[in-house]
Amino acid sequence: MKVLVPVKRVIDYNVKVRVKADGSGVDLANVKMSMNPFDEIAVEEAIRLKEAGKAEEIVVVSIGVKQAQETLRTALAMGADRAILVVAADDVHTDIEPLAVAKILAKVVEEEQPGLVLAGKQAIDNDMNATGQMLSAILGWSQATFASEMGIDGDSAVVTREVDGGLQTIKVKMPAIVTVDLRLNEPRYASLPNIMKAKKKPLDEKTADDYGVDVTPRLEIVKTSEPAARAAGIMVGSVDELVAKLKEAGAV
Amino acid sequence: MAVLLLAEVTNGELAIDATAKAVTAAKALGDVTVLCAGASAAAAGDAAAMIDGVAKVLVAEDASLGHRLAEPTAALIASLAGDYEHIVAPATTDAKNVMPRVAALLDVMVLSDVSGVVDGNTFERPIYAGNAIQTVKSSDVKKVITFRTSTFDAAGEGGSASVESIGAGDDPGLSEWVEDKVAASDRPELTSAGVVVSGGRGVGSEENFALIEKLADKLGAAVGASRAAVDSGFAPNDWQVGQTGKVVAPDLYIAAGISGAIQHLAGMKDSKIIVAINKDEEAPIFQVADFGLVADLFQAVPELTEKL
Numbered sequence: 093m094k095v096l097v098p099v100k101r102v103i104d105y106n107v108k109v110r111v112k113a114d115g116s117g118v119d120l121a122n123v124k125m126s127m128n129p130f131d132e133i134a135v136e137e138a139i140r141l142k143e144a145g146k147a148e149e150i151v152v153v154s155i156g157v158k159q160a161q162e163t164l165r166t167a168l169a170m171g172a173d174r175a176i177l178v179v180a181a182d183d184v185h186t187d188i189e190p191l192a193v194a195k196i197l198a199k200v201v202e203e204e205q206p207g208l209v210l211a212g213k214q215a216i217d218n219d220m221n222a223t224g225q226m227l228s229a230i231l232g233w234s235q236a237t238f239a240s241e242m243g244i245d246g247d248s249a250v251v252t253r254e255v256d257g258g259l260q261t262i263k264v265k266m267p268a269i270v271t272v273d274l275r276l277n278e279p280r281y282a283s284l285p286n287i288m289k290a291k292k293k294p295l296d297e298k299t300a301d302d303y304g305v306d307v308t309p310r311l312e313i314v315k316t317s318e319p320a321a322r323a324a325g326i327m328v329g330s331v332d333e334l335v336a337k338l339k340e341a342g343a344v
Numbered sequence: 345m346a347v348l349l350l351a352e353v354t355n356g357e358l359a360i361d362a363t364a365k366a367v368t369a370a371k372a373l374g375d376v377t378v379l380c381a382g383a384s385a386a387a388a389g390d391a392a393a394m395i396d397g398v399a400k401v402l403v404a405e406d407a408s409l410g411h412r413l414a415e416p417t418a419a420l421i422a423s424l425a426g427d428y429e430h431i432v433a434p435a436t437t438d439a440k441n442v443m444p445r446v447a448a449l450l451d452v453m454v455l456s457d458v459s460g461v462v463d464g465n466t467f468e469r470p471i472y473a474g475n476a477i478q479t480v481k482s483s484d485v486k487k488v489i490t491f492r493t494s495t496f497d498a499a500g501e502g503g504s505a506s507v508e509s510i511g512a513g514d515d516p517g518l519s520e521w522v523e524d525k526v527a528a529s530d531r532p533e534l535t536s537a538g539v540v541v542s543g544g545r546g547v548g549s550e551e552n553f554a555l556i557e558k559l560a561d562k563l564g565a566a567v568g569a570s571r572a573a574v575d576s577g578f579a580p581n582d583w584q585v586g587q588t589g590k591v592v593a594p595d596l597y598i599a600a601g602i603s604g605a606i607q608h609l610a611g612m613k614d615s616k617i618i619v620a621i622n623k624d625e626e627a628p629i630f631q632v633a634d635f636g637l638v639a640d641l642f643q644a645v646p647e648l649t650e651k652l
């Protein structure tokens with residue numbers, strides 16, 4: 093079985109984002125970019141499937157600017173076999189919407205015929221939480237989102253999902269789309285020799301046009317603003333003082 | 345202009361708080377029809393009919409809709425979509441599973457976690473863990489939206505909408521339910537509680553979490569946790585508050601042994617009053633706290649429980 097893992101290049105989760113003064117967006121020039129943390133977990137899961145003999149090949153794909161190459165190289169260094177870069181934008185500030193990403197991924201799936209797509213549950217920049225579900229709808233495949241545990245059992249996958257009430261386990265027919273949550277695994281770091289080796293692994297470059305997908309956004313960004321700041325608070329010196337303040341504020 | 349709202353129905357029961365908050369957001373867009381889908385959903389439909397502002401309720405009962413599997417639920421909603429310009433739901437994990445699928449079936453974008461309605465096409469939503477608010481204008485003919493419930497007040501009761509039974513959509517039979525692991529609790533639900541007491545890595549162990557729970561019970565509060573506390577096995581996953589957990593905005597949020605990473609703040613910084621108890625005076629949580637106490641939580645939390 094082949095596993096396809098879409099990986100997104102996003103602002104590093106440790107970076108405090110700054111909204112541009114003119115409200116046109118978030119400043120992404122010269123900030124550290126990394127692989128979306130959820131996608132690291134998806135790549136790790138694919139590698140573990142391969143190590144367990146349940147997958148033969150891992151193909152990673154990223155859609156966006158040319159610089160997403162670095163993200164793909166990271167995935168290759170972790171252990172993916174092959175990468176596809178779909179260039180769909182030339183400005184780092186242009187993000188491709190999940191619907192367009194899902195349409196491109198559907199074409200890649202047609203070509204590659206994977207038995208499983210492992211995606212992140214959400215990208216930490218736009219927090220849209222949509223791409224996997226949309227891809228699954230377009231392909232007419234089964235979907236299992238927010239996975240914290242998964243196992244492959246013949247032609248189906250058994251997936252435990254993190255939901256509001258606790259955990260839900262479902263069994264989905266393969267081929268399937270699984271989107272991964274934080275507690276599925278702890279991704280490995282790429283070793284230096286593997287980083288060197290990854291430079292020689294195949295990375296195909298395509299464009300959105302090659303797949304005939306229109307990436308024109310459906311959502312126009314009117315403006316981006318800072319959230320309202322909280323008024324400064326005070327430090328209290330003791331539990332007694334805290335209790336008094338809470339009573340004063342009518343909070344207890 | 346008409347709105348179809350997917351009610352949150354779990355095992356036949358309506359989650360009234362989440363649904364009523366979404367109704368408040370949806371009312372601004374047009375007449376609201378609520379869809380209650382499930383293996384049993386009639387009682388949920390009757391409850392939804394009483395929410396103020398609901399014009400009509402559709403009840404779809406079918407075994408295939410029993411566990412909110414994405415494929416049959418999305419197929420049902422897509423089959424009803426013709427009559428509506430907005431298809432909306434509260435941003436629960438169930439809806440986040442289903443609604444993007446609905447959007448793709450209709451070839452439109454989804455708008456997740458919307459926190460404000462500007463007009464019928466224009467919406468506000470938090471991005472980057474709530475560090476920026478984006479206003480977006482949709483050019484799609486139909487808008488598929490999930491509403492962040494913590495930013496809307498629940499609609500009251502007093503409605504008397506008509507209730508109509510409808511059939512299920514096509515079940516492609518791709519998924520089956522195996523089991524649910526849901527911890528029963530007498531405490532209020534995290535996302536609707538007036539008070540939340542959360543513990544972080546500083547609490548140290550599952551046993552020590554009893555300290556947090558005692559304080560919560562004294563206040564009639566829900567219990568929350570940081571990701572670190574959940575990852576370490578101190579607390580179950582459904583207690584996680586944050587960017588990738590639940591978003592809460594209670595009247596009072598007490599954080600003990602939580603450092604205040606942006607991903608945690610994303611889930612609680614809209615709380616009315618925030619109390620932070622941390623032994624490190626440099627902890628970033630103090631920057632958002634209304635009342636900060638630099639103290640060892642093992643002393644301060646029991647003392648607070650006693651004195652409140």
Ligand SMILES: Cc1cc2nc3c(=O)[nH]c(=O)nc-3n(C[C@H](O)[C@H](O)[C@H](O)COP(=O)(O)OP(=O)(O)OC[C@H]3O[C@@H](n4cnc5c(N)ncnc54)[C@H](O)[C@@H]3O)c2cc1C
Nearest residue numbers: 098155187189211212214215218219220221222223309311
């Ligand atoms: C700086 C910036 C500028 C933007 N500019 C515009 C604009 O001009 N116009 C506009 O309409 N919208 C713009 N947007 C919004 C954007 O188009 C979408 O809202 C955004 O993509 C939301 O989805 P997500 O990336 O959070 O995807 P999610 O659905 O949350 O992602 C889930 C998973 O899907 C996969 N995935 C997602 N994207 C990719 C990808 N590109 N390649 C490979 N895998 C992927 C990954 O596995 C990921 O974990 C902008 C966003 C940003 C951050």
Ligand SMILES: Cc1cc2nc3c(=O)[nH]c(=O)nc-3n(C[C@H](O)[C@H](O)[C@H](O)COP(=O)(O)OP(=O)(O)OC[C@H]3O[C@@H](n4cnc5c(N)ncnc54)[C@H](O)[C@@H]3O)c2cc1C
Nearest residue numbers: 544545546570571572586587588589601602603608623641
């Ligand atoms: C993609 C992604 C998503 C994430 N999503 C979330 C999310 O949804 N929610 C979330 O919470 N996190 C999330 N995180 C994790 C987040 O970045 C932090 O790692 C996490 O919030 C830290 O939890 P903590 O504050 O409990 O632990 P720590 O940062 O380790 O802080 C523990 C605190 O306890 C204090 N302490 C220790 N002992 C005591 C004592 N005896 N008395 C008083 N204080 C004490 C310490 O001073 C310290 O400040 C996410 C991270 C990533 C990468």
